[in-house]
Amino acid sequence: MTEDLDKLMEVMSAAFDPNFGEAWTRRQVEDALLFGHTYYNLVAADGSWPDLETPAVGFTLSRLGFGEEELLLLGVSPEYRHKGLARNLLMKLSDSANKRGAMRLLLEMRKGNSAEKLYRAFGFYQIGERPEYYRFKNGERVNALTFAYDIKI
Ligand SMILES: CC(C)(COP(=O)(O)OP(=O)(O)OC[C@H]1O[C@@H](n2cnc3c(N)ncnc32)[C@H](O)[C@@H]1OP(=O)(O)O)[C@@H](O)C(=O)NCCC(=O)NCCS
Numbered sequence: 001m002t003e004d005l006d007k008l009m010e011v012m013s014a015a016f017d018p019n020f021g022e023a024w025t026r027r028q029v030e031d032a033l034l035f036g037h038t039y040y041n042l043v044a045a046d047g048s049w050p051d052l053e054t055p056a057v058g059f060t061l062s063r064l065g066f067g068e069e070e071l072l073l074l075g076v077s078p079e080y081r082h083k084g085l086a087r088n089l090l091m092k093l094s095d096s097a098n099k100r101g102a103m104r105l106l107l108e109m110r111k112g113n114s115a116e117k118l119y120r121a122f123g124f125y126q127i128g129e130r131p132e133y134y135r136f137k138n139g140e141r142v143n144a145l146t147f148a149y150d151i152k153i
Contacts, residue, residue, distance in 0.1 A: 005029065007042055007056035015058075015075030020110065020136055024073065029061065032072070037064045039096065045080055047088050058085045060093050062105075069097035071107040074115070086115075090122050098151045105149040110134050110142045124149040 009026050016023035024032075032038040043058040044050035058076040062069050071093065076085050090105075097105060107124065109115055110133075124147040133144035 003052065004040070004042060007050060008040060008059045008061075011042075011056050011059050011075050011077050012073075014077040019138070020134075022073075022110075024061075032061065032063070038062070038072075039064070039069075039100075041089055041092050041096070043085055043089055043092075045085075047085065058089055060089045062093055062097065064097065064100050064102060067102060068104045068106055069093070069100065069102040071105055074107075086118055087122060090118075094149070094151050103151055105151065106146065108133075108144050108146045111145050112142065116145070119147055119149075122149065123152075 005026065008029065012023050012029075029040075033040070039062050041060045041062075042050055042056040044054045045057050050056045057080040059073070060071060061073040062071050071090075074086060074089060076089075094105060105124070106127075107119065108130075109119070111129070126145055127148045128146040130144040130146070132141035134142045136142065
């Protein structure tokens with residue numbers, strides 16, 4: 001568990017642009033996992049779950065609600081992008097969330113994040129927009145887009 005958290009936090013630091021303040025601290029991740037109904041997934045460069053000596057290059061963090069699981073964070077280290085690893089993580093999340101009883105995945109992202117293309121290609125569709133939901137370090141306010149994905153079984 002501690003080793004997994006180390007691996008997850010390594011990707012967290014590499015993947016998220018500090019200008020947007022979207023990365024979570026280790027404490028936030030630990031608290032979420034302790035709170036329960038929160039799950040993580042790790043992926044190594046070859047797409048498998050990393051063994052003890054292998055670093056993770058991607059992760060998801062998600063929280064199960066009533067029949068729905070929310071993708072809280074998805075990150076892939078920059079040098080391992082555009083190889084389908086995020087898609088691989090979304091497929092695994094969809095499978096495992098469904099085994100936990102979810103019929104739908106939900107997520108929220110800042111408008112303009114290039115991840116939108118990945119989400120739409122995967123099958124997510126927009127269900128809402130929250131005006132000026134995010135506030136960045138430079139004071140800029142950006143809308144949040146909410147998306148859903150119906151899990152196919
Ligand atoms: C968003 C993010 C997770 C995508 O990770 P990724 O592993 O690069 O995603 P994928 O490879 O699965 O798909 C992304 C792109 O790679 C392309 N791709 C997939 N397999 C490929 C391959 N074998 N060769 C080349 N390109 C490929 C996909 O078509 C897609 O291309 P496009 O976006 O240009 O259309 C990553 O960019 C990231 O960590 N961003 C910062 C954090 C963030 O914003 N997270 C989301 C909000 S929480």
